[in-house]
Amino acid sequence: MAYWLMKSEPDAYSIDDLKRDGTEPWDGIRNYQARNMIRDDMKVGDEAIFYHSSCKVPAAVGIMRIASEAYPDPTQFDANSHYFDGKSDPENPRWLLRDVAFIRKLNRPVTLKELKTHPGLEEFQLNKRGNRLSIFPVTAEQWDIILGLE
DNA sequence: GCCAACGTTGGC
DNA sequence: GCCAACGTTGGC
Numbered sequence: 356m357a358y359w360l361m362k363s364e365p366d367a368y369s370i371d372d373l374k375r376d377g378t379e380p381w382d383g384i385r386n387y388q389a390r391n392m393i394r395d396d397m398k399v400g401d402e403a404i405f406y407h408s409s410c411k412v413p414a415a416v417g418i419m420r421i422a423s424e425a426y427p428d429p430t431q432f433d434a435n436s437h438y439f440d441g442k443s444d445p446e447n448p449r450w451l452l453r454d455v456a457f458i459r460k461l462n463r464p465v466t467l468k469e470l471k472t473h474p475g476l477e478e479f480q481l482n483k484r485g486n487r488l489s490i491f492p493v494t495a496e497q498w499d500i501i502l503g504l505e
Numbered sequence: 506g507c508c509a510a511c512g513t514t515g516g517c
Numbered sequence: 518g519c520c521a522a523c524g525t526t527g528g529c
Binding site for chain 1: 513515
């Protein structure tokens with residue numbers, strides 16, 4: 356089983372929203388690198404850290420499970436959606452998503468500040484210069500360290 | 506294929 | 518709100 360980190364702005368969709376919904380399509384991915392990982396590298400049953408970004412206290416806040424195969428993100432064809440992409444061909448959709456299922460909230464948020472300074476996380480992608488990918492893989496070692504902090 | 510302009514992300 | 522980083526776009 357592989358591990359991932361997935362970012363969401365809590366104002367748009369938070370861990371509490373996922374707790375309420377149970378399972379949710381993780382839509383709005385508009386980066387090719389992230390799209391390719393969703394399509395090629397994720398497997399149903401993989402687990403992912405839910406990370407709150409662009410907010411007052413950026414932090415890892417929960418755990419979820421990859422719950423579906425990749426399928427076309429419907430928001431790319433919705434002219435009213437923020438994520439609408441008029442150049443995407445319905446016969447060959449450009450953007451994909453997967454459903455994610457809530458597992459649990461962390462006992463407490465593990466903040467970016469902690470993650471930045473913790474030994475063993477020097478290579479964690481969140482700590483890399485210019486990190487902007489909204490989805491990226493987490494090693495088993497990193498996963499254990501982060502969950503050990505909650 | 507280069508690269509300047511522009512847009513977005515995301516921490517602070 | 519600012520700004521660094523960096524992906525994308527489009528002219529050439």
